[in-house]
Amino acid sequence: MSAFEKIKKMRTEIGKKEWAIAEGYIPKYGTGKEPEFTSHETACILNANEQEAQVEIFIYFSxxxxxxxxxxxxxAKRTRHVRFNDLNDPEEIPRGTDYASIIRSDVPIVVQHTRLDSRQAENALLTTMAFPGNQ
Amino acid sequence: MSAFEKIKKMRTEIGKKEWAIAEGYIPKYGTGKEPEFTSHETACILNANEQEAQVEIFIYFSxxxxxxxxxxxxxAKRTRHVRFNDLNDPEEIPRGTDYASIIRSDVPIVVQHTRLDSRQAENALLTTMAFPGNQ
Amino acid sequence: MSAFEKIKKMRTEIGKKEWAIAEGYIPKYGTGKEPEFTSHETACILNANEQEAQVEIFIYFSxxxxxxxxxxxxxAKRTRHVRFNDLNDPEEIPRGTDYASIIRSDVPIVVQHTRLDSRQAENALLTTMAFPGNQ
Amino acid sequence: MSAFEKIKKMRTEIGKKEWAIAEGYIPKYGTGKEPEFTSHETACILNANEQEAQVEIFIYFSxxxxxxxxxxxxxAKRTRHVRFNDLNDPEEIPRGTDYASIIRSDVPIVVQHTRLDSRQAENALLTTMAFPGNQ
Structure with missing residues (x-):
C-alpha cells in the first residue's frame, strides 16, 4: 500500500466533543510586525474525522x-487555528479582560490553547491542551 | 432559536471537584508597570455551572x-482568575518559596495554572491545565 | 538487588498508541547559533517498552x-526527540504554515510537544503533553 | 470547625503512582545570578497523602x-521540587543531551514538569503536567 493510499485510508476518532480553557486574556497592545507578531490568543482545533465539524465557542467573564x-x-481532516482576536459575531471579545471559554463540536475534535504575548520587545509564548469533557 | 436564547439554555457539567498544581513559586520581585506586569501566579477557575461554586485552596510547602x-x-457561569499573590486569609503566601496547591469545589470546575515572571526586562509565561482528581 | 539489576528489571506500559497535537507552526526564520537555537518544533517520544516502537506521524493542514x-x-527503552523541521519523507513540512499532527505507534508511547521560537533575540519556549487517544 | 482543624482533617488521594515526562534537556550553560537563574529542569512533586512517598526516577536517553x-x-503533606541538575546518584545527568523520565511512587503523587532556560539574557519558561499512568 502506497503512502498516498495509506493516508487516504487513515481513520481516527481521536478527541472529544466538549473542551474548556479556563485562561483567556487578549492583551490590549503589542509590538512587532503585524499580523505575525500581534498579541493573540488561539484555540487550535484539529478535526481528524471524515466529516466536517460544526464548532461553537462560548466565552465566560468574571x-x-x-x-x-x-x-x-x-x-474534514483539517486543522483550524482560531484567533480569539478575530471573533466578532455576535460581538468582539474585549481586550485586557479576563475570560474563559467552552468549545463544543458535533464530532470529536482536539483543542489546544496558545498565546503569543508581544507587549514587550521579546515575545512570550504559552500553550496547553484544553481540558476535555466526558464525551 | 436566537443566540441569546441559545446561550441562556446552554448547559454543561464540564470539570472536576478537585484539582492539583504541583508547581508554585511567587518571585520576590518584578519589573514593569504594576499590576499588569507584576510577577504573579494564577489559578484560572471556570465555573460553567448554573450554581455558584464554593472553592477552597490549600497550599503545601517543602x-x-x-x-x-x-x-x-x-x-454561576463565571470565570475567576485567582492570583496567589492576593491570597492573605488565613495568611500571605511567602515569596521566593516553592509551594504546591490543591483546589476543591462543591461543584465541577476547570482549573488552569499560569505564571507571569517579570523578574527580568522581558516577561516569561507558562501555563498548564491543573491535574484533575477523580470526582 | 543492585541499581543495575533494578533498572534491568524495570517494566512499564505507560503511554498510549495514538496522540494528537493540535498546534503546529515552524517559524520561517530564527536567530542565534544553529542548530541549537534554530527555531524548531519537536515531538518528544518516550518508548519505555521492551520492544521497538514503529511510529507514524500524519500532518494536517487548514x-x-x-x-x-x-x-x-x-x-526499546529509548527516547527520541523528533524535530518536525527534519521530516522530509514523503515531503518537507512547509514553514510559516499552521498545521496539526497525529502520532501513532504499535506499542504504547508518551508524546510531549515543545517549540523553541528564536525569531527574536530572546527565545520563547512552550510545551504541553500531547492529547492521548483511548488506546 | 476552625481553619486549623479543617486543614488537619483535610484528606485527599489525588494523583497517580507512575508518571512520564517525554521531554528533558539541561542546557550546558546559563546567565544570571546563581542558583536562582541557573538553567534548570524540574519535576515538581506533590505528596498530599498522610504518609511519606518513596519516589524513584528513571532517566531514558536516545x-x-x-x-x-x-x-x-x-x-507526608509536602511538595518537593526536584531539580534534575542536582541528581547525582547513581550518576549525574549529562548536560546538553536529550532525555526523558519515568517517575514512580509507592503512594499517589502529582508531578509537574518545569524548565527555566537562561542561556540568553532573558529567561524562557515552560511547564506541563507530566503524563499519568493508570495506577
Missing part, C-alpha cells in the same frame, strides 16, 4: 453573562 | 505544614 | 489534504 | 540504556 455562540466550521 | 483553606467564590 | 506517514523508529 | 533509580523522599 462580571457579566457569557457570550456566544461563535460559530466555526472545521472541514 | 518544609512546613500546609495552610488553608483560602476561600474563593466563583458565581 | 487548506489541503493531510500528508504522511512520516516513519520514525524509537528503540 | 542512544544508551536508561539510568536510575534516583531515590527521592517526599514527606
Amino acid at each position: 462580571d457579566r453573562d457569557p457570550i456566544g455562540p461563535y460559530k466555526v466550521t472545521v472541514p | 518544609d512546613r505544614d500546609p495552610i488553608g483553606p483560602y476561600k474563593v467564590t466563583v458565581p | 487548506d489541503r489534504d493531510p500528508i504522511g506517514p512520516y516513519k520514525v523508529t524509537v528503540p | 542512544d544508551r540504556d536508561p539510568i536510575g533509580p534516583y531515590k527521592v523522599t517526599v514527606p
Whole structure:
C-alpha cells in the first residue's frame, strides 16, 4: 500500500466533543510586525474525522453573562487555528479582560490553547491542551 | 432559536471537584508597570455551572505544614482568575518559596495554572491545565 | 538487588498508541547559533517498552489534504526527540504554515510537544503533553 | 470547625503512582545570578497523602540504556521540587543531551514538569503536567 493510499485510508476518532480553557486574556497592545507578531490568543482545533465539524465557542467573564455562540466550521481532516482576536459575531471579545471559554463540536475534535504575548520587545509564548469533557 | 436564547439554555457539567498544581513559586520581585506586569501566579477557575461554586485552596510547602483553606467564590457561569499573590486569609503566601496547591469545589470546575515572571526586562509565561482528581 | 539489576528489571506500559497535537507552526526564520537555537518544533517520544516502537506521524493542514506517514523508529527503552523541521519523507513540512499532527505507534508511547521560537533575540519556549487517544 | 482543624482533617488521594515526562534537556550553560537563574529542569512533586512517598526516577536517553533509580523522599503533606541538575546518584545527568523520565511512587503523587532556560539574557519558561499512568 502506497503512502498516498495509506493516508487516504487513515481513520481516527481521536478527541472529544466538549473542551474548556479556563485562561483567556487578549492583551490590549503589542509590538512587532503585524499580523505575525500581534498579541493573540488561539484555540487550535484539529478535526481528524471524515466529516466536517460544526464548532461553537462560548466565552465566560468574571462580571457579566457569557457570550456566544461563535460559530466555526472545521472541514474534514483539517486543522483550524482560531484567533480569539478575530471573533466578532455576535460581538468582539474585549481586550485586557479576563475570560474563559467552552468549545463544543458535533464530532470529536482536539483543542489546544496558545498565546503569543508581544507587549514587550521579546515575545512570550504559552500553550496547553484544553481540558476535555466526558464525551 | 436566537443566540441569546441559545446561550441562556446552554448547559454543561464540564470539570472536576478537585484539582492539583504541583508547581508554585511567587518571585520576590518584578519589573514593569504594576499590576499588569507584576510577577504573579494564577489559578484560572471556570465555573460553567448554573450554581455558584464554593472553592477552597490549600497550599503545601517543602518544609512546613500546609495552610488553608483560602476561600474563593466563583458565581454561576463565571470565570475567576485567582492570583496567589492576593491570597492573605488565613495568611500571605511567602515569596521566593516553592509551594504546591490543591483546589476543591462543591461543584465541577476547570482549573488552569499560569505564571507571569517579570523578574527580568522581558516577561516569561507558562501555563498548564491543573491535574484533575477523580470526582 | 543492585541499581543495575533494578533498572534491568524495570517494566512499564505507560503511554498510549495514538496522540494528537493540535498546534503546529515552524517559524520561517530564527536567530542565534544553529542548530541549537534554530527555531524548531519537536515531538518528544518516550518508548519505555521492551520492544521497538514503529511510529507514524500524519500532518494536517487548514487548506489541503493531510500528508504522511512520516516513519520514525524509537528503540526499546529509548527516547527520541523528533524535530518536525527534519521530516522530509514523503515531503518537507512547509514553514510559516499552521498545521496539526497525529502520532501513532504499535506499542504504547508518551508524546510531549515543545517549540523553541528564536525569531527574536530572546527565545520563547512552550510545551504541553500531547492529547492521548483511548488506546 | 476552625481553619486549623479543617486543614488537619483535610484528606485527599489525588494523583497517580507512575508518571512520564517525554521531554528533558539541561542546557550546558546559563546567565544570571546563581542558583536562582541557573538553567534548570524540574519535576515538581506533590505528596498530599498522610504518609511519606518513596519516589524513584528513571532517566531514558536516545542512544544508551536508561539510568536510575534516583531515590527521592517526599514527606507526608509536602511538595518537593526536584531539580534534575542536582541528581547525582547513581550518576549525574549529562548536560546538553536529550532525555526523558519515568517517575514512580509507592503512594499517589502529582508531578509537574518545569524548565527555566537562561542561556540568553532573558529567561524562557515552560511547564506541563507530566503524563499519568493508570495506577
